[in-house]
Amino acid sequence: MWNLWHGCHKKSEGCQHCYVFRRDAEFEKDSNVVTKTSSFNLPIRRDRSGNWKVPSGTLMWTCFTSDFFIEEADLWREDAWLMIHRRSDLHFFMITKRPERILQCLPEDWGDGYENVTICCTMENQRRVDERLPIYMNLPIKHKAIICEPLLGPIDFHGWLSPSAYATSPINGDAQRCEQVTVGGESGSEARVCDYAWVLGIREQCISANVPFHFKQTGAHFRKDGRIYNIPRNQQMKQAHKAGIDYAYK
Secondary structure (H helix, E strand, C coil), X not given: CECCEECCXXXXXXXXXXXXXHHHHHCCCCCCCCEECCCCCHHHCECCCCCECCCCCCEEEECCCCCCCCHHHHHHHHHHXXXXXXXXXXXXXXXXXXXXXXHHXXXXXXXXXXXXXXXXXXXXXXXXXXXXXXXXXXXXXCEEEEEECCCCCCCCCCCCCCHHHHCXXXXXXXXXXXXXXXXXXXXXXXXXXXXXXXXXXXXXXXXXXCCCEEEEECCCEEEECCEEEECCHHHHHHHHHHHCCCECCC
């Protein structure tokens, strides 16, 4: 986990019960204040023998207590990109709710994307799909993924998962293809209901477009066939796995 800055601003409906805000509240910390952390240069730290502290091949979950593209981080992001470029032996996975800011925040040598970076966009309901997906799918990103978590309603991607939907993009081929769609319910004491029918609806669209699908977790309140199940936190991922509905490339 590489949280190079901390703090964010609630952007949309999925942020309502954000775990970062919940956790910060326990320590009376204002989550809206964005600050650089002591872990900022973690990828390029070395041990006493001169070896990287983060070993080659590590998957770096990047900026999970903020948003990599948040405005307050504009002054620090250039240095972050330099570290990411330098550590081409690591893979950096980041999630954003701000696809409209990505293009202006990319490094000069980005080209059609860094091979060692996945930029994932989250969209929790139809409103956010309609708002974010057309922007996101036409961006020059080599590794793309979509997260619908917490899933708050049924979603229609309107064919955007198919490569033909963005054929006019300046970047062609698999560089523009979504590599996976991940779906999950909401956890926590105030969690909103996730309906299995919504999950299956997204899965069917993934199968039609031959895009991998992953059902990550049920959430705390899961509705199936009209019945609501209250599922303990430690069972939410297990129950999703038991459903056996994940889909891989064919």
